[in-house]
Amino acid sequence: MSETLLDQRGLSKLKWRCRRGLLENDLFIERFFKRFGETLTVRNAAAMELLMDLSDNDLLDVNLARKTLMQVNPDLVRDDVSEVLSMLRETR
Secondary structure (H helix, E strand, C coil): CCCCECCHHHHHHHHHHCCCCCHHHHHHHHHHHHHHHHHCEHHHHHHHHHHHCCCHHHHHHHHCCCCCHHHHCHHHCCHHHHHHHHHHHCCC
């Protein structure tokens, strides 16, 4: 997957795709875009898309580390997805 920076159109599309039904998920996602939006790569965006395929409850459980990626979808146990999940969880 490409380490090319995501262009503005790609970033806009990803932000739209990341809109969720649970406020708690939206807070994680909003913080993610504020912190990493300008430096996201095409690879990061593809991994984020995979996470957005999770249900709202599963995504929240993974964000809060109440469940692992293996528990919600073993296909997501990949380096790129784990990296983006770490970025979502980052609080500093």
